[in-house]
Amino acid sequence: MEHRIKVILGAALLLLTLLPAHVRAQVRVGVGRGTETAAADPNDLLNYASPKEYEITGLTVTGTRYLDPNSLVSLTGLKVGDKVRLPGEANGSSIRKLMESGLLDDVETIATQTGEGKVALTFRVQERPRLYRVSFLGVKKGEQDQLKDKVKLNLGKIVTNTITKNTQLAVRKFFVDKGYLNTKVKITTVPDSARNNATMRVLVDKGQKVKIAKINFEGRNEVEESTVRMKMKGTKEMRFGRLFSPSKFVPKKYEEDKQKLIEYYNKLGYRDAAIEKDTIINNGGKTISLNITLNEGRKYYYRKVDFSGNYLYTADRLREVLGVAKGDVYNPEDLEKKLNGNPGQDLSSLYMDDGYLYYNAQPIEKSIDGDSIDLEIRIFEGKQATINRVILNGNTKTSDHVVMRTIRTLPGQKFSKTNLIRTQRELATLGYFDPEKIGINPVPQNDGTVDIEYSVEEKPSDQIELSGGWGGYVGFVGTLGLTFNNFSARNIPNFSAWRPLPAGDGQRVQLRFQANGQQYQVYSLSFTEPWLGGRKPNAFSVSASHTVYKTFYNPLDPSSLYKPLSGQTPTGAYTNTAFTIGLGRQLKVPDDFFTLSHSLSFQRYDLNNLDLFSIGYNNGISNNITFNTTLSRNSIDQPQFPRSGSSFSLSGSFTPPYSAFRTITETAKPEDRYKFVEYHKWMFDASWFQTVFGKLVLNTRAHMGFLGSYNRRTDIGPFERFVLGGSGLAGQGQFALAQDIIGLRGYDDRSVYTADYNRAPETNAVTRGGVVYNKFVAELRYPVSLNPSATIFVLGFLEAGNNWGSYKQFNPFDLKRSAGFGARIFMPAFGLIGIDYGYGFDPIPGTAKTGPSGQFHFTIGQQIR
Secondary structure (H helix, E strand, C coil): CCEEEEEECCCCHHHHCCCCCCCCEEEEEEEEECCCCCCCCHHHHHCCCCCEEEEEEEEEEECCCCCCHHHHHHHCCCCCCCEEEECCHHHHHHHHHHHHCCCEEEEEEEEEEEECCEEEEEEEEEECCEEEEEEEECCCHHHHHHHHHHHCCCCCCECCHHHHHHHHHHHHHHHHCCCCCCCEEEEEEEEECCCCEEEEEEEEECCCCCEEEEEEEECCCCCCHHHHHHHCCCCCCCCCCCCCCCCECCHHHHHHHHHHHHHHHHHCCCCCCEEEEEEEEECCCCEEEEEEEEECCCCCEEEEEEEECCCCCCHHHHHHHHCCCCCCECCHHHHHHHHHHCCCCCHHHHHHCCCCCCCEEEEEEEEEECCEEEEEEEEECCCCCEEEEEEEECCCCCCHHHHHCCCCCCCCCECCHHHHHHHHHHHHHHCCECHHHCEEEEEECCCCEEEEEEECCECCCCEEEEEEEECHHHCEEEEEEEEEEEECHHHCCCHHHECCCEECCCEEEEEEEEEECCCEEEEEEEEEECCCCCCCCEEEEEEEEEEEEEECCECCEHHHHHCCCCCCCCCEEEEEEEEEEEEEEECCCCCCCEEEEEEEEEEEEEEECCCCCCCCCCCEEEEEEEEEEEEEEECCCCCCCCCCEEEEEEEEEECCCHHHCCCCCCCCCHHHHCCECCCEEEEEEEEEEEEEECCEEEEEEEEEEEEECCCCCCCCCCCCEEEECECCCCCCCCCCCCEEEECECCCCCCCECCHHHHCCCCCCHHHHCECEEEEEEEEEEEEEEEECCEEEEEEEEEEEEEEECCCCCCCCCCCEEEEEEEEEEEECCCEEEEEEEEEECCCCCCCCCCCCEEEEEEEECCCCC
């Protein structure tokens, strides 16, 4: 009869001495006897003075709920067939390994003798609880959400001492970085044995923010104290009214500021500048004081710059490109930029633009004599590299040929650093890809060639403009506009390429419909092919529009202005039909940032019993045939939030000089005088972008416009005049006929003009518009989000401009000034949306603006002027 005898090791003290103190494990050894095996002496396994050797016939793990038993067996380091001594170290070692895995709370070993010299081992385990819930106590709801994102505890994860400690450190660091230096964090784990789960409770005592009462600088002699304090942007003293740079003490920012301070000294030539000592003095828990001891050292200058390893270029040529002369202040950061950090102008571009991909330059301070440094630049030129392949990844929507025609590093060409950087800029300005995620990776090959890998990430580029409302007596007011920026006309018959419309060839299609009830409707359509023929960047465009404007007002019955439109007959009407065809091409001289474009347009104005004041007649037809030519240069790095570059545009629009072969007397009716519109018009727009520091960008702009006639016998007509003021949008109820509307924030729409201009002999000169205008803008921009789905930035601006009705009145220094702030949101589906608050400083005679005042402006679309 089979029976099993189990003996609990009451004398386990000897075995426990072989285990680490933190291991809570019991070892039980059983002796069994099978029917074919003689009974063994139960004391054989308990004889610590004479351990016996056994062969393991079986290894099992019990008690698991989530863990794999076989994996735990492998952790023991034992396997069937091994020979072990019992009692002995082998069993203790297996228990240690299981416990050190951090997966278990308890391990119990049972040994069952299965025959003479044979034993089966069973490990009875208890798993650690798994994280079921995390609750943060003592903090606000918003801080709880931030902590969940910061700590990133995964529910279902095994709760270990390491996880608990790391959580405690992460929570404390989170609040210390916010200035709560005295934060205390206590973590308790509440287990649920029934489900083997645990709730982690994180109790936080933030205390009060620790602020900086005083910062003392010792050893500062050469640099102004105000400058030193300014360089420590994240570490500021307490001061009344400090809002944007609070005086809380953040250890991480403090360390960064100390490093930045030394870097600033290095830029000034103080090569040996160092912080010898800094002391943090606790003023009672709420404030601290900082004592910083500086050792400025002496100021160093370049004495001599030599080159070694240069064979392609002479030392004089390299010195010329480097731009460092004897007596210049020694500035390591500026030196690095001149070596490698200014594409197209640095020393590396000299070599890399000629294919020397493996070029390297190492500046060595060869000698230091007093305040003078002799520099040796050791150059490794390497071999020229030719581009083997161009690899493109990530363009899931845009066709390969659209991207490849933009790329300036082509197979067979010599490697060029400048072309590499220029390609990155061109890909960003396409508008199809996220400019923050354009990657470039040159991959050198063993045969002396190089592969160029470009990686892009598509972003939505199509736009929809949709707005509506109810506008009093005119009825419904609505606008629907669609812009497809990556259209493909050749795929129109290929329905499988519709996603939801045919896309990928870089063409642009715009459709727009606007209606103010029955009073005003505009229909427009345009198409642009940026690469006509597919070989050169010759942009071809064609557009058409039709405008209908009606009035229902009876001057003899003023109440008719407010009567419903239903059933009424228009009292006056106006239509404008326009067609434009254009062609532009990229220039090579002076550089390939320049483009030259030409367009020919025709507009037909048809007035039927309608007096718009600005034209001067009620019935008649005017025809406007215009040739426009524009020379422009655009080196802006990206369209949504530019950080560098500039754009310039000079355009001239010319009608035929009808006055040279038409005789129109002064007594001729306006409808006869303006049957064929005659003028020449000049526009100049310039914009510069410059990073001030960090992400703060300065944008300065200048805009000018001039309208003239071909000879003195012909007055400047009412067409294409300038109207200045407000948001730059026409606005509901402000119908604009053949006018150029320019915004000037801080003033009412269409309100800015000179006092003399208001007394001009023309009827209603304000509505008529000016013949010359100036406008100047300075904006500081800071990005809130650069996410391509919603690019957001805030801005502050200074603005000045004016509009004159004749050249006799023109005074470029007589400007209407304003200042304010605003924000811009660019969403691919809707374009650029902006809101500004502008404060106008100057009065406008003849209007309600008799002194300084402010107002809000709302804009849609990129305002060029």
